[in-house]
Amino acid sequence: MTNGAGTVAAQRAEPRQEAPGKRRPSERARAERRLGWLLCAPAVLIMAAVTAYPILNAVVLSLQRADLRFPGNNEFVGLRNYGDVLSSNLWWQDLANTAIIMVASVAIELVIGMLLAIVMQRAIFGRGPIRAVILIPYGIITVVAALAWKYAWAADTGFVPSLLNLSSDPLTSHDSAMLVIILTEVWKTTPFMALLLLAGLALVPDELHEAARVDGASTWQRFWRITIPMMMPAILVALLFRALDAFRVFDSVFILTRGANETESVSILGYNQLITRLNLGIGSAVSVLIFICVALIAVVFLKGFGRTMRQRQV
């Protein structure tokens, strides 16, 4: 019960105690409201200035022919940039790659993460050290993780190809390069998934398991009928966070392949257009499309999340 304390605690504390002296006339309430907004203002203003304004700016730029190599030649072109992007094979190829990386890595992470969470919760010894080492991949810089995997798999420096008796460099063909990208993502981010799932596991009361065991349920049955349904909210949150994160995949692709052999992700595409080619118009159209994809994924998850929460009526 000690870990995931934040979670349990946050839920328990939900009905906040009224601060003493709260019920005084509205003068005091108004002062409190003012102070509340004053304290939140800097954070809110910065977040709005650095995200809301640029995204609106990106929408405007995506409707223009805007190229930093020819400044001052901006011209309103309507939806033509979107037409160009959506009719190019590259966009759909990159979107497919990104979707494959997202679905495959999140699916593998869910399984490994669940196993790790169970080991962290149930191991009869060594729980402390396990919980510590599992944080190492989480703490490591993604670029460093990707470099470690790259040098391990590359034919000239790596120990993996000879270990697996590979005849060619796995990073030079599409399928195997995608696999290495996915494995790198899995290694780096499974610990985060595992910790969220561990917090969810801590919410499943032991008495339920005891009762089911007395009634003759097998370990397997208890896992599927009790553990999984009870921790569904935690699973959905973990999946949502990881899916959105995986959709933005950039660092590991950049380091492992730079998008070679058709392994480009949509974020790499956006980066290439915006920063390498300085084509703000096309690049912004890509950016806005990525933003829409992320928003759609979030909406789908939150809908599913709302449904489970309602069914559960916590």
Add this chain to the structure above:
Amino acid sequence: MRRNVRQVGFWSAANLAVFAFALIPVLWIISLSLKGPKDFSDRKFLPANPSLDNYDGIFKDSQFTHALLNSIGISLIATLIAVVLGSMAAYALARLQFGGKTLILSSALAIAMFPPIAIIGPIFNIWRNVGLYDTWPGLIIPYMTFTLPLAIYTLSAFFREIPWELEQAAQVDGATPFQAFRKVIVPLAAPGVFTTAILVFIFAWNDFLFAISLTSTDKSRTVPAALAFFTGDTQFSQPVGSIAAAAVVVTIPVIIMVLIFQRRIVAGLTAGAVKG
């Protein structure tokens, strides 16, 4: 007894698997950093003739030392600002009654899910026009923005836990409001603030997209960007050893931090995320 032996065996295997999962890539990059130029292509996991030459090399390379200083400075300043602003907002959200809380929390959540690539173009453009391109503030501003949601969520989860009545109690016992705050509230809030600072620091230390998009020289390029830059320019003579050594140098502090503050990090991560 037999069952016990079997259990011990089972959990030993499970623990070993977890250790192998977490550590093999780390041990590999350490081993690579200890290899000499002749041994990079020997396809062996362990270095044949371990030496620290690569480390000597990178600390003499101003590209790396500059990047290291930039990384440390930028990450620390971004952490400091994000934690201060995040604490103010989290205090208000956890303790005060005012309209619009849900709005603030949900927009923070939206930003936590926001794809940075969607704003990199405009930011790049604006930064070049206002002179923030390739400067420390040019990276500090996006880092604190993208960590503020994390800071606000984690801190408000922690602040809700603090028994604020103690402050009142201390004042009743004769403490001045400032004493009550400093002697009672600060010690109670410190662990949460500290945990949040670690998480924010890890985010800033880790970032790559902003770092390669918004910098161009040693002046403000951080370590992740410098590592990629090392790799990029010469396809055939990749300084594998230097890259591996640099990677180890920037990884060690994080590993130490993570091992020492393991409990706090776990509590912070789950508090911030699951609360959403």
